[in-house]
Amino acid sequence: NAGVTQTPKFQVLKTGQSMTLQCAQDMNHNSMYWYRQDPGMGLRLIYYSASEGTTDKGEVPNGYNVSRLNKREFSLRLESAAPSQTSVYFCASNEGGDITDTQYFGPGTRLTVL
Amino acid sequence: RKEVEQDPGPFNVPEGATVAFNCTYSNSASQSFFWYRQDCRKEPKLLMSVYSSGNEDGRFTAQLNRASQYISLLIRDSKLSDSATYLCVANYYGGSQGNLIFGKGTKLSVKP
Numbered sequence: 767n768a769g770v771t772q773t774p775k776f777q778v779l780k781t782g783q784s785m786t787l788q789c790a791q792d793m794n795h796n797s798m799y800w801y802r803q804d805p806g807m808g809l810r811l812i813y814y815s816a817s818e819g820t821t822d823k824g825e826v827p828n829g830y831n832v833s834r835l836n837k838r839e840f841s842l843r844l845e846s847a848a849p850s851q852t853s854v855y856f857c858a859s860n861e862g863g864d865i866t867d868t869q870y871f872g873p874g875t876r877l878t879v880l
Numbered sequence: 881r882k883e884v885e886q887d888p889g890p891f892n893v894p895e896g897a898t899v900a901f902n903c904t905y906s907n908s909a910s911q912s913f914f915w916y917r918q919d920c921r922k923e924p925k926l927l928m929s930v931y932s933s934g935n936e937d938g939r940f941t942a943q944l945n946r947a948s949q950y951i952s953l954l955i956r957d958s959k960l961s962d963s964a965t966y967l968c969v970a971n972y973y974g975g976s977q978g979n980l981i982f983g984k985g986t987k988l989s990v991k992p
Contacts (some may be wrong), residue, residue, distance in 0.1 A: 808884065808967070808982035809924070816972070856923055868914065869980070871923035 767792050770872035772857050779847045787842040787875050789857030793794045797860050798840035799824075800832060802853040809856065815840055820866065847879045884983040886968050897958045901986045903951040911990045915942055915953050916967040918985065924967055928953070929937030958990045 770791045779785055791798065799814040801824075811824030812878075815834040829851060831843045844851060854876050858869040883906045893899050900919040912931060928935050930951060930962075933941040942952040951970075955962055968983040 806984060808984045809980075810982075811979060866978075868926050870930060871925070873923050 769793065770816060770859055770870055771855055772872040772875050774854075774875060775873065778880065779844075780880050783847050784843065784845050785877075787855055787857075787877075789837070789841065789872055790839045791859040791870075791872075792838065793861075793870065795836070795859035795861050795870075796837070798834065799858040800830075800840070800842045801828060801856045801858065802826065802851075803874075804853050809848075811830075812842065815846065844877075846869060847877075849879045852873050852879045853875065853877060855860075883966050884970050884981045885906055886966075886983040887986045888984075889986040889988065892991060893958055893988070894991055895958055896962060897990075898954065898956050899958055899988065900934065900955075901953045901966055901968070901988075903953075903983055905951070905968075905970040905981070906982075907911050907970065907972045908946075908949060910949075910970040912946060912971040913942075913951050914969040914980075915940075915951075916968055916969060916982075918965045920964075928967070955988075958988075960990050960992065963990045964990055 773788045796817045800807040800812040803809050810826050813832040816820045818837045821832050834840045854874050856874045857872040860867045860869045886903045895992045901972045915927040928942045930942045930944045939956045943952045965985040965987045967985045972979050972981050
């Protein structure tokens, strides 16, 4: 199993550009999550999907949209990137639909917005 | 926002040393706790779950004190490969949803 995969690994954007971060898991997990990690900050939840067909806002959803394409895939879209969105983005998943269960993380996407 | 506070570190220790990390959480309703390990420029990986008073796995021991809202991680006989950042995590239920709150992490560097 590949676990949780993310693409791209690195991305540089100019302010105002848009992009979609892709995430896929092959563990048949019901729930998927998007976090951002900034220096000096803990991981912060952006959006999550408790099950296929549902999405909910986390702690820092502004400036982002998500799509749960199917059970395997959960994408994060930046419609108009801002320098404040420079961060490392991690996708995670877990089995039972309880956000507090152990989560498995992807390798991350390092995004720089100029 | 509910908080999880950790020792700021960094901890620089020699191989073979015993090192302890401390963590406090602010939400008394938290039920699930975890320690994750994060290597430089890598994703977090689960090290231990802590559901009752504590948990032990080889050289690693996690303890939970609900009365003091305190979690600790003890690493015995430190190895070079233990060098990483250790994240303390607590769950939090606010409104209709649950959430995981991550501490900022404590960096450990084990030297030869």
